[in-house]
Amino acid sequence: MIEFKEQMREKTAHINEVIARFLPEESGFQKTIFEACNYSILAGGKRLRPMMMEETYYLLGGRLPAQIEPFMAAIEMIHTSSLVHDDLPCMDNDTYRRGKKTTWAKYGYDMGVLAGDALLTYAFETAARAFAETDHPERVGKAIGILAAKTGIYGMIGGQTVDVEMTGKTMTRAQLDFVYRLKTGALLEASMMIGAVLAGADDSTVCKMESIAAHIGMAFQIRDDILDLTSSTEVLGKPAHSDERNNKITYVTYEGMEASEREVEQRSREAMREIGALLEGASNAEAKKHGEYLLWLTQMLITRSA
Numbered sequence: 001m002i003e004f005k006e007q008m009r010e011k012t013a014h015i016n017e018v019i020a021r022f023l024p025e026e027s028g029f030q031k032t033i034f035e036a037c038n039y040s041i042l043a044g045g046k047r048l049r050p051m052m053m054e055e056t057y058y059l060l061g062g063r064l065p066a067q068i069e070p071f072m073a074a075i076e077m078i079h080t081s082s083l084v085h086d087d088l089p090c091m092d093n094d095t096y097r098r099g100k101k102t103t104w105a106k107y108g109y110d111m112g113v114l115a116g117d118a119l120l121t122y123a124f125e126t127a128a129r130a131f132a133e134t135d136h137p138e139r140v141g142k143a144i145g146i147l148a149a150k151t152g153i154y155g156m157i158g159g160q161t162v163d164v165e166m167t168g169k170t171m172t173r174a175q176l177d178f179v180y181r182l183k184t185g186a187l188l189e190a191s192m193m194i195g196a197v198l199a200g201a202d203d204s205t206v207c208k209m210e211s212i213a214a215h216i217g218m219a220f221q222i223r224d225d226i227l228d229l230t231s232s233t234e235v236l237g238k239p240a241h242s243d244e245r246n247n248k249i250t251y252v253t254y255e256g257m258e259a260s261e262r263e264v265e266q267r268s269r270e271a272m273r274e275i276g277a278l279l280e281g282a283s284n285a286e287a288k289k290h291g292e293y294l295l296w297l298t299q300m301l302i303t304r305s306a
Helices: 002-022 031-041 048-059 065-086 103-107 109-133 137-151 156-165 173-198 203-230 251-255 257-280 285-303
Strands: none
Touching: 002 048, 002 065, 002 285, 031 065, 031 103, 031 109, 048 065, 048 173, 048 203, 048 285, 065 109, 065 137, 065 156, 065 173, 103 109, 109 137, 137 156, 137 173, 156 173, 173 203, 173 251, 203 251, 203 257, 203 285, 251 257, 257 285
């Protein structure tokens, strides 16, 4: 356990270094938007999406860091853009995230909107840099297609749309599952699918990664719902009880605390079972090491406190 925690610290530091290499220089007439973007993405976070992307890539036989790293930075830019927009007054109206002022609270409502837009667009510019780092441009093209689909109206933004429209209204279980699958799960699915595609995995394996990530995404979001009710602002780094304050229906309010805990464990166990099957077929010791870390990371999501 201690070994995996140390690995997580090292991997997070590595991902932060990767992301920093792709950020814009804070100069020029549009310096303010560069500062707002960099402030947003450097505010911290679990870096779960690029981490899962990288681990999947190496588990399935990927070998070229320069091919995967632009996508690692891009997926975190997209995730950060969604958080920047989530915090806006027209959405959740939050002024703190990760223990710091939210982007709009620091730079203003207008710059908050622009920073979210800028990060979303710059993510695809960043991902496209992988074309210059690969002998398989078709894999990069396919990965960019996945990134776009899982981000847009059939992915994260589609889920956010239903979430916003249903705030304060009675949501059916089907609608709730839809929101969770798209708003939270879609980028996790993109992460693991892109890792698989860039490693040269076949379509069947890419679909397996999508299934694994869907389970993890659901478990992760339900755990967030639980923590919003049971944790504190100091521990979370963002306002606790924000779902209740914003009249949002969550899995916990719909199913209750005990059922929610069971669902987190069930989803996580299923993801771990599927990862374990891939681990058994890992081609070498290095690949197995990344598979074992993915197993631990999924287990950690069951019991995390922040």
